[in-house]
Amino acid sequence: MTELHLWLRHEIRSTERRTPIVPSDARRLVENGVKVTVEESPQRIFPVEEYEKAGCRIAKAGSWRSAPGAAVVVGLKELPDEPSELINRHVFFGHAYKQQPGAAALLRRFAAGGGALYDVEYLVDEDGRRLAAFGYWAGYLGAALAVLQHQGRLAAPLVPTTKEELDARLPAEGFTALVIGALGRSGRGACEAFRVAGIEPTRWDLAETRELDRPALLAHDVMVNAVLATTPVPPFLREEDLDDPARRLRTLCDVTCDVGSPLNVLPVYDRTTDWTAPARRLREKPPLDLIAIDNLPSLLPRESSTDFSAALLPQLLEFGTGGAWVRCLGRFQQACREVGIEEGEFRRV
Template sequence: MTELHLWLRHEVRSTERRTPLVPSDARRLVDSGVTLTVEESPQRIFPIEQYAAVGCRVAPAGSWASRAPEDAVVVGLKELPDEPAALTHRHVFFGHAYKEQPGAEELLRRFAAGGGALLDLEYLVDDHGRRLAAFGYWAGYLGAALAVLQHRGRLAAPLTPTSQEELQEALRPVAGDEEFTALVIGALGRSGRGARVALRAAGVEPTCWDLDETRDLDRPALLAHDVLVNCVLATSPIPPFVREADLDDPARRLRTLSDVTCDVGSPLNVLPVYDRTTEWAEPVRRLHKEPPLDLIAIDNLPSLLPEESSVGFSGSLLPLLLEFGVGGPWARCLDRFHQACRELGIDEGEFRRV
């Protein structure tokens, strides 16, 4: 492990306050012999001084492209900046590039141009295909929490980061709140578990569906709920949960739709009734006037609870980084990258191996 150099980059998205590595886990990496460079970042929930105090090197924000050694592994969470056009490093982040999402081919060709590689955190899995490091619980929790606040008319915009304690207080029902029904699809996964916790904190006992309930979808029963929280990330084509035709159904009771998955643009999207996500500045978009239907589809929900979500994710990622390059999950991650490139006709021989 003494040869490994990790470079924790600044996130270019202004609303991204999370980090994949918190200072306490950075200390363990440094103590194990890893060289860890951390870029300055004005919005990261943990200040740069905490990283420096545990032995990390400090670099200016965005300097990985010009300063990181070629063999460094650049670690982040969300999208890369548009430059450089050729990516020479190995990058660990959520690339969203393997299911025909918008911009996916362009990103992979940037790696081809520079000889780098994408180690997509979504595909860092165990022998059974289960993700090893994920923000799912907090994504589901926040997706359901925002749906509750919107349905009760108490969701303020723009959204701002908060704490779990403050959000729990906001979720408590108050006098005058009308009862409503809520459905969580994908209720048995990480995101579904978080959604159920948030709804119960709001005084709502949700209907819970998972694989058994969606194999033969009871769409009228789905549309009979007031709130739907979707936590299903499809890996193969399945019938959509809500269709365009359902929006015009006068019997539809559904009024608030929170899509935690945000698989917009993918042919595997189970909610093909919208074509763009919502943002912190305007978290809700009216999809249909009569009967009304409001959409919440924010693709970095856990950043609204940046400290809690970062601590949990970092704790899961740490042991994997301590074993970086040994094989197993990282080898599977790299294999998935090469597979995606071959599907686009890119010569996999151009790329560096982990």
């Protein structure tokens, strides 16, 4: 059996502090016969020396481009625009299966090089439940930032912190909050952050969104969306809702950040916000502020990385062999067909 070689890449996004594999789990991989190469990274929350002590080989940032073809490149967020041909198997969040901007181009890069995308969002069990996710911390931070923004206490630029430091800033009172998707990972995280803040949120999930009560939605001061739609559903907010004179809603946080996708349940904005400018004004009278940051868990990089890595570790130990990876590869091939890539173009994987 060929030795599994995992290559942990540096993240090109300057605000990305997380890692999908923490040093303690890298050590377990090495102890189980996996070769692990870790790229140097100036912003990763765990210093590269901890990986070296765990038995990993160290490489220069960005050197995955010349990694052996059999190496499996592991990361989190987007790849750089080059090379145009991707020869390796990659494990990361590709955001390429729902007609997002740039999705077809990314898939064609894999087809051109003979590589494959194992999108972690689609690494699921037999019932379709995700096996490794940052959802809880995304929801927690989304609600936390919404609380701070609504209270006029959200300072920019955002900087990574610890849960203890964040929680000390959260206590609030005097407003109502709504969490949509409250039963999922992200929704549970959002509800917990509101609890820490001293706010008992209204909790909606499938039952409450089948026939949406828009007046009830707009009657809340703060709303957090934690729903990631996989099939078309009527939008939760429309442009005309923002101009409703009865709207009480003042702060909106979209944890999902599905902007650009036809499945977006909040088609009232066209671009995300970021650490430099975390909130954007959608309406002036009455005011409505949007928070839509697509790497929220990176604000709690140590906690979120540790949880994610623990969930991903058993899957990595079975890379390519377990049913979850087979399903993951099948979803990549389906996405390729959907953008017109012929079967033979990605058969090398």
